[in-house]
Amino acid sequence: MNDLIKKQRFHTxxxxxxxxxxxxxxxxxxxxxxxxxxxxxxxxxAFKYFDGFHGDDGRVWLLGIVRNTFYTWYQQNKxxxxxxxxxxxxxxxxxxxxxxxxxxxxxxxxxxxNSQRLLNEALCELxxxxxxxxxxxxxxxLSYKQIAELMQIPMGTVMSRLGRxxxxxxxxxxxxxxxxxxx
Amino acid sequence: MNHExxxxxxxxxxxxxxxxxxxxxxxxxxxxxxxxxxxYQEQARVSTLIKNNALYFEAKPExxxxxxxxxxxxxxxxxxxxxxxxxxxxNWPGSWDGIWGSKGAIMASLAALIISTSLFFATPSAxxxxxxxxxxxxxxxxxxxxxxxxxxxDQHTVxxxxxxxxxxxxxxxDLTATGFPITGGRLDYINGKTIxxxxxxxxxxxxxxxxxxxxxxxxxxxxxxxKGYTLVHWAxxxxxxxxxxxxxxxxxxxxxxxxxxxxxxx
Numbered sequence: 499m500n501d502l503i504k505k506q507r508f509h510t511x512x513x514x515x516x517x518x519x520x521x522x523x524x525x526x527x528x529x530x531x532x533x534x535x536x537x538x539x540x541x542x543x544a545f546k547y548f549d550g551f552h553g554d555d556g557r558v559w560l561l562g563i564v565r566n567t568f569y570t571w572y573q574q575n576k577x578x579x580x581x582x583x584x585x586x587x588x589x590x591x592x593x594x595x596x597x598x599x600x601x602x603x604x605x606x607x608x609x610x611x612n613s614q615r616l617l618n619e620a621l622c623e624l625x626x627x628x629x630x631x632x633x634x635x636x637x638x639x640l641s642y643k644q645i646a647e648l649m650q651i652p653m654g655t656v657m658s659r660l661g662r663x664x665x666x667x668x669x670x671x672x673x674x675x676x677x678x679x680x681x
Numbered sequence: 682m683n684h685e686x687x688x689x690x691x692x693x694x695x696x697x698x699x700x701x702x703x704x705x706x707x708x709x710x711x712x713x714x715x716x717x718x719x720x721y722q723e724q725a726r727v728s729t730l731i732k733n734n735a736l737y738f739e740a741k742p743e744x745x746x747x748x749x750x751x752x753x754x755x756x757x758x759x760x761x762x763x764x765x766x767x768x769x770x771x772n773w774p775g776s777w778d779g780i781w782g783s784k785g786a787i788m789a790s791l792a793a794l795i796i797s798t799s800l801f802f803a804t805p806s807a808x809x810x811x812x813x814x815x816x817x818x819x820x821x822x823x824x825x826x827x828x829x830x831x832x833x834x835d836q837h838t839v840x841x842x843x844x845x846x847x848x849x850x851x852x853x854x855d856l857t858a859t860g861f862p863i864t865g866g867r868l869d870y871i872n873g874k875t876i877x878x879x880x881x882x883x884x885x886x887x888x889x890x891x892x893x894x895x896x897x898x899x900x901x902x903x904x905x906x907x908k909g910y911t912l913v914h915w916a917x918x919x920x921x922x923x924x925x926x927x928x929x930x931x932x933x934x935x936x937x938x939x940x941x942x943x944x945x946x947x
Contacts, residue, residue: 503904503930505752516748520740534744541748614734621735635696636731642698661692664727671727 508548511556512541518557518638519564525633526568528622540567555644562648565630613675620670628663635660682710687717695724811872816907818869819889819925822878828887829865829880839866843877851877851892852920854943861888861936881936888926888936895921902937904930913937918944 519540524533540563544551551559621629634640634648646653682690687710693699694707711717822828831842840853846868855863865880869891876893895916902915911933913924922940926933 503934506904506906506930508752513745513748516740516745517737520744521738524738533738534741534747537740537744538748538751542751545752617730617734618736621731632731633735636728637735637737642693642696657693657696657698658689660696661689661724664692664724667731668723668727 504548508545511551512544512548512560515557515560516541519560521637522561522564522630522633523568525621525637526565526626526630527571532571536567536571537564539571540564543567557638558640558644558648561634561638561640562650565648616671616674620667620674623670624663624667628659628666631656631659632663632667682706684710684714684717687711687714688720691717691720692724695721695728812905812907812912814871815891815912815923815925816910818871818891819910820908822867822869822889823887828867828889830867832865834862834864836863839863839879842866843868847875847877849877849894849920851879852918852944853879854940856881856936856939856943859939860884861939883926883928883932883936886926886928888924888928888933890940891921891923891925893921895919902934902941904934906930915941917941920944 516537519537520533523536523540524530527533527536540560544560544563547563553559621632624632630649631645634645640648642653642656645656649656687707690699690703690707694704694711699707711721831839833839833842834857836853836855840850843851843853843866853863853866857863861881861883863879864882864887867878867880869876869878871891871893874893876891879890879892881888881890898916899918900914900916902913904911904913906912910925910927911930913930913933913936915922915937922937924933924937924940926936928936
């Protein structure tokens with residue numbers, strides 16, 4: 499009986515955040531298949547430890563587990579932090595785009611698409627400690643407090659990483675744009 | 682605030698994460714510092730750029746199904762007889778062997794699952810039909826403003842009211858002390874029988890407790906959900922009990938447990 503209720507609660511509190519979990523895992527791991535495996539394992543862990551969850555923010559709780567699961571996987575696989583994403587990986591990005599807006603004008607569309615590609619490449623290349631806070635802040639719209647809780651770091655660190663991350667992203671992006679966006 | 686302090690706080694100013702007093706302090710420097718203002722514009726530009734252009738990776742529906750099936754199987758290890766549904770959609774990445782113990786254990790729980798699931802499918806869905814009927818009755822009782830035939834917060838008024846109206850005497854338990862006061866009773870017609878309904882409330886949420894004689898042994902407490910309502914069923918002391926409410930499952934189960942404890946005492 500308690501297990502059925504546990505499952506119902508899990509459905510209400512944790513399952514709705516699947517996309518957030520996947521988005522974070524995908525930005526951290528760079529690969530679709532890896533992200534799916536990480537998310538799946540994270541959900542299993544979440545379900546296992548769900549009895550111990552008494553907070554009210556299921557998303558932050560789940561994303562914390564996704565992040566831990568990722569780092570475990572990351573250490574096991576010893577992936578290079580600054581590895582440049584593979585060519586096909588970036589083509590893959592184009593197909594998975596879900597946030598393209600305002601694309602009526604073909605010319606605008608082309609410029610936009612190009613700058614969008616550069617931006618996503620730049621974000622991919624950003625060191626992971628900056629990339630993760632950027633994704634949480636800009637894409638998941640989490641507050642400093644939520645990010646601090648999730649990563650178990652002080653809010654001041656969240657603030658400084660966001661500041662430095664944005665600066666570094668601007669530098670990477672500038673270098674790419676000066677190359678004429680040629681790839 | 683000096684320039685260095687302002688530079689440190691700048692990201693939080695961009696993100697509107699500063700307190701009002703910090704903002705006042707910050708702007709005292711910021712409004713007269715061109716370097717800080719340029720830095721602000723740059724931070725805000727990058728932030729907007731990512732918000733508007735960075736990819737948001739949506740999970741595919743298949744991933745949700747995969748996770749569902751895995752969790753369902755996990756559950757079956759404890760209560761194989763209670764699993765209903767998705768079991769054919771299994772996916773076993775090798776890296777999970779650690780979690781599951783051995784493949785033998787997986788096969789055993791899978792076998793138990795398949796057997797129990799086929800038993801579940803083999804029995805006609807009388808339970809399913811009853812669940813539907815109770816949910817419909819619960820909704821109707823709320824819509825038609827016909828929650829109670831006898832309105833009273835006193836168990837000694839509600840209990841005698843059923844006399845002569847039914848061929849059994851439903852236990853009417855007072856749970857006011859634990860936050861579930863009785864507000865009335867009524868007769869209803871479920872599953873081809875006239876039955877008793879005791880109405881409880883918890884923080885303005887009504888609970889319909891359906892009671893009728895049980896002919897087939899006791900059964901343990903079991904919760905299900907239909908159309909946003911929670912139903913908790915158990916059978917004890919020759920009576921069937923169904924509690925239906927919009928309360929969350931844990932609350933309704935706690936109600937049921939308190940009630941059951943009282944029934945066995947009385």
